[in-house]
Amino acid sequence: MIAPSLIDAIVDRALEEDLAGGDLSGEACVDAERHAEAEARARKPVVACGAEVFRRVFARIDTRVTCEVLVPDGTAVEAGTTLWRIAGPARALLAGERTALNLSQRMTGIATLTRRYVDAVPAGAKTRITDTRKTTPGLRVLERYAVRTGGGVNHRNDLGSAVMIKDNHIIAAGGITAAVERARARAPHTSRIEVEVDSLAQLEEALTAGADIVMLDNFSTEDVQKAVARVAGLGQARPLLEASGGITLERITELARAGVDVISVGALTHSAPAADIGLDFSAK
Structure with missing residues (x-):
């Protein structure tokens, strides 16, 4: 789950962006005492995600708003399913509608796309x-939660959470060997060292340097198979292999069958379409 303080910080920024000048339409058209109910419905099949974020938007506007979660996060539902139901002052519901939907649609879209990638991994593959x-600035904690909700796993959270030597590090350090040696000498002993390589020749250098994880960047499936075969002979000392770079849904099955340990997919967050969720009101 996400810490409530982190949710509220994101929600408050989003509400400030939308409500800095108040809600002119709601305040002009709707009585302050007017009560309303609304249901958030999936317009297409989705994996539900963002219930607590959806709820907190309205709670931050007016504590009298109640929210009933009808579908737990991570549940795959069909079109027309009601995900969440809210009730309270109509003005509060109107004021929070767009912000609540923007965030929950984004999260649900990511969870839905992630589930498709996860389901493409053949049974028995590890x-x-x-x-x-590659996340939206300011929304990383929500988007990474959505990936987990869809069945995926999170990579490093930030630059301080792991040593990852990428192509520009290699150039700046003077080569893979020099970069790994420096990292090994300076990084905490608890940190594994990952090296990004773009050829089988660089893979050999990373293996010789003692990389713990090797990212195969934009490798063809044939070269991925060669890399897997190369490290298989190293036994328990072999590094983990990660396939990355322009990964499409269509390649997941073949890459998993090739035997890589990890497939990292930037598209889960940078290209996931927002889910189609509508909020339907009924005034009382």
């Missing part, structure tokens, strides 16, 4: 589907 740091 390959993990992970996200990347």
